[in-house]
Amino acid sequence: MQPFTQLRAVAAPIDLPNVDTDRIIPARFLRKPRDTPGYADFLFHDVRYDGERERPEFVLNQPAFRAAKILVAAENFGCGSSREAAVWALDAAGIRAVIAPSLGDIFHQNCFKVGVLPVILSSETGASLRRQLQANPGTALAVDLAAQTVTAPDGAVHRFEIDPFRKQMLLTGQDETGLTLSYDAQIREFEARHAAAMPWLAQPRT
Amino acid sequence: MALTMFEKIWARHVVAEGPGGQTLLYIDRHLLHEGSTSAFQRLARSGRRVRRPDLSYATADHYVLTSPGAPAPDAEIRGMVESLRAHSAEQGIVHFGQGDVRRGIVHVIGPEQGLTLPGMLLVCGDSHTATHGALGALAFGIGSSEVEHVLATQTLWQRKPKSMRVTIDGRLGAGVAAKDVILAIIATIGAGGGVGHAIEYAGSAIAAMSLDERMTVCNMSIEAGARSGMVAPDAATFDYVRGRPFAPRGALWDRALAEWTGLPTDAGAVFDREVALPAADISPMVTWGTSPQDAAPITGRVPDPSQLDGARRESLGRALAYMGLTAGTPLTEVTVDRVFIGSCTNSRLDDLRAAAAVAKGRRAVVPAWIVPGSGLIRQAAEAEGLDRVFTEAGFEWRESGCSMCVGINGETARAGERVASTSNRNFEGRQGPGARTHLMSPAMAAAAAVTGRLTDVRTLAG
Numbered sequence: 001m002q003p004f005t006q007l008r009a010v011a012a013p014i015d016l017p018n019v020d021t022d023r024i025i026p027a028r029f030l031r032k033p034r035d036t037p038g039y040a041d042f043l044f045h046d047v048r049y050d051g052e053r054e055r056p057e058f059v060l061n062q063p064a065f066r067a068a069k070i071l072v073a074a075e076n077f078g079c080g081s082s083r084e085a086a087v088w089a090l091d092a093a094g095i096r097a098v099i100a101p102s103l104g105d106i107f108h109q110n111c112f113k114v115g116v117l118p119v120i121l122s123s124e125t126g127a128s129l130r131r132q133l134q135a136n137p138g139t140a141l142a143v144d145l146a147a148q149t150v151t152a153p154d155g156a157v158h159r160f161e162i163d164p165f166r167k168q169m170l171l172t173g174q175d176e177t178g179l180t181l182s183y184d185a186q187i188r189e190f191e192a193r194h195a196a197a198m199p200w201l202a203q204p205r206t
Numbered sequence: 207m208a209l210t211m212f213e214k215i216w217a218r219h220v221v222a223e224g225p226g227g228q229t230l231l232y233i234d235r236h237l238l239h240e241g242s243t244s245a246f247q248r249l250a251r252s253g254r255r256v257r258r259p260d261l262s263y264a265t266a267d268h269y270v271l272t273s274p275g276a277p278a279p280d281a282e283i284r285g286m287v288e289s290l291r292a293h294s295a296e297q298g299i300v301h302f303g304q305g306d307v308r309r310g311i312v313h314v315i316g317p318e319q320g321l322t323l324p325g326m327l328l329v330c331g332d333s334h335t336a337t338h339g340a341l342g343a344l345a346f347g348i349g350s351s352e353v354e355h356v357l358a359t360q361t362l363w364q365r366k367p368k369s370m371r372v373t374i375d376g377r378l379g380a381g382v383a384a385k386d387v388i389l390a391i392i393a394t395i396g397a398g399g400g401v402g403h404a405i406e407y408a409g410s411a412i413a414a415m416s417l418d419e420r421m422t423v424c425n426m427s428i429e430a431g432a433r434s435g436m437v438a439p440d441a442a443t444f445d446y447v448r449g450r451p452f453a454p455r456g457a458l459w460d461r462a463l464a465e466w467t468g469l470p471t472d473a474g475a476v477f478d479r480e481v482a483l484p485a486a487d488i489s490p491m492v493t494w495g496t497s498p499q500d501a502a503p504i505t506g507r508v509p510d511p512s513q514l515d516g517a518r519r520e521s522l523g524r525a526l527a528y529m530g531l532t533a534g535t536p537l538t539e540v541t542v543d544r545v546f547i548g549s550c551t552n553s554r555l556d557d558l559r560a561a562a563a564v565a566k567g568r569r570a571v572v573p574a575w576i577v578p579g580s581g582l583i584r585q586a587a588e589a590e591g592l593d594r595v596f597t598e599a600g601f602e603w604r605e606s607g608c609s610m611c612v613g614i615n616g617e618t619a620r621a622g623e624r625v626a627s628t629s630n631r632n633f634e635g636r637q638g639p640g641a642r643t644h645l646m647s648p649a650m651a652a653a654a655a656v657t658g659r660l661t662d663v664r665t666l667a668g
Contacts, residue, residue, distance in 0.1 A: 015517055016524070018397045018497045022633040027614040030241065031269070031282045046635050074517065076398030076431060080633060081612075082333040083241075084350035102401050105367075105433045106333055106347055113351035163365055164226030176351075177254070180359045183222055183230060187361060190221040190232055197218075200454035200462045201234050201326065202260070 002115040003173030009069035011141040012059045013130035020080035025089045043089035064137030073100040078107025087114040112166045208472035212404045215344040219327045228363045237330035238264035240286040245353035246293040254358045259298040267311045272604040310580020310606040313337035313550035320450025324439040324466040336427040340420035342439030368478040373409040376485035381664040384419035385647035388426045389491040389501040397499040400432030411485035417446040418556035425551045429498035438470035493632045493645040495525035504662045508535045543623040545655040548577030549611035552628035557648040562595040564652035570600040574655035577609045626654035
């Protein structure tokens with residue numbers, strides 16, 4: 001996983017609530033390996049392209065937002081399917097942070113695993129950020145994970161909450177599985193206790 | 207202290223309290239499907255092996271074709287199916303593959319095989335894993351990195367979610383199915399209403415449901431934003447589980463039963479949020495938009511964006527444009543081009559019986575697919591003659607798999623086609639680019655097949 005520390009970059013607003021992961025990456029691309037050339041083109045594919053042609057109305061196709069590395073979305077962004085490919089596609093297209101009032105729970109977890117920073121800010125703050133980005137397309141936001149702040153174009157500094165464990169993993173880019181394997185003694189101890197308490201969980205294999 | 211069922215199951219699976227309020231949880235059962243390929247590949251690249259291959263089970267469902275006997279023409283699709291088989295064999299994981307009658311949709315075969323048990327913590331790299339909560343298990347969907355983590359460690363780091371109880375008391379009216387209950391719940395709390403919560407479904411209407419019906423309700427928890435949804439195990443649950451291939455037997459069964467009987471939420475336990483919906487208020491439902499929360503009674507009309515303001519107006523306008531619907535149109539005047547009865551939401555024997563009861567003696571006027579949830583359900587339905595009811599009514603009787611719910615195997619609707627579907631998502635493009643999905647119960651979908659339009663199944667009775 002790539003670490004995330006701080007970022008100052010162009011942010012693109014997405015006003016629509018409940019943007020689902022099927023929209024972020026349609027199912028027919030899920031059989032493509034993550035290292036497929038052009039993986040970034042799968043991002044928002046069916047709302048971004050009409051056949052081969054770009055749809056000019058889609059925010060990431062607008063000149064001011066092409067360089068966006070941050071999305072400022074509305075409620076429940078990333079709802080629906082558990083496909084981690086939704087975050088892989090964001091990552092491939094250079095999106096390093098997603099700011100929203102709420103995120104789909106599985107998408108939210110997947111962001112941490114890939115190294116895309118999920119930031120939860122209030123609906124009011126989110127709406128204000130999107131208004132500022134629309135008023136001045138191509139404006140940058142600053143995100144500082146260590147300080148847990150988003151600095152808006154108007155200079156306002158918004159503090160966000162983040163799970164301290166997830167924050168640490170993102171700051172260092174640590175391999176989570178490696179960390180868990182250092183708990184091997186506790187896992188073994190639990191397995192013995194659990195198997196004694198609920199022996200039916202060990203299944204006959206057929 | 208009075209505890210919720212969720213809290214009891216959570217507490218029984220705590221391996222360690224980690225840094226920053228995260229808990230390391232032990233995973234009793236891990237279910238795999240073809241989408242697990244990349245997790246296996248990363249595991250191999252990191253030089254790690256599957257820690258407990260005896261606790262993982264694999265089935266081919268997402269990428270297999272459901273046209274009887276047909277191999278997928280697309281090499282990449284065939285590759286996904288083959289990759290699961292090869293990785294499972296290499297790691298010593300039981301695999302229900304093509305040609306095995308036990309093969310089927312992962313959320314159908316878990317309970318069917320007795321792999322899903324009350325009080326268990328079960329995960330799968332699929333958002334509809336909450337289905338297994340119908341047996342009183344804590345079950346939730348995970349992403350590909352989490353799949354890899356479970357394969358390597360049999361654990362997951364999780365932060366305890368908030369709790370929500372949804373109570374449905376009273377009796378459901380004639381023609382009102384479990385699907386209508388969950389669509390009504392989602393329409394009430396919203397597609398994001400359950401974010402960060404574990405849901406427990408309770409009340410007399412839930413208790414009166416069969417296990418197949420409870421699975422339909424729990425299945426769509428994620429459509430309300432909740433990763434897990436569960437129902438307290440009771441006599442119906444124990445009757446369902448008893449004797450299934452992987453369920454405990456003899457003395458172990460007795461010990462398990464004693465444990466399971468103590469699982470239900472204690473009187474006086476407190477939930478972070480309570481929602482109640484009287485059963486009598488629920489009608490047969492259909493969705494009209496592009497989010498599962500866009501559901502209304504079939505007696506209703508397509509809503510009018512001009513009655514709303516700001517972002518909601520824009521969002522609704524976009525949904526109606528995509529769906530090709532006009533505000534104010536009675537829902538029963540909306541014609542359909544195709545019908546899909548299947549998916550992890552509605553492909554079990556109860557679902558097929560409900561659809562067959564409507565199809566019997568009638569004739570489908572649009573292409574209509576029946577895709578049973580597993581090979582065993584297909585067999586059981588054939589033993590009851592349901593396949594003949596369907597084929598005589600002009601429905602197509604297919605093999606099991608996810609099929610047109612997600613279209614990942616290439617079985618999709620065409621752009622602009624309107625589908626009456628028993629699946630779980632009406633997202634833009636879900637059933638194929640440009641395809642328009644209306645979600646409903648199996649009986650309602652069968653009714654749409656025989657009339658060619660969205661239909662109140664109650665008007666067909668008799």
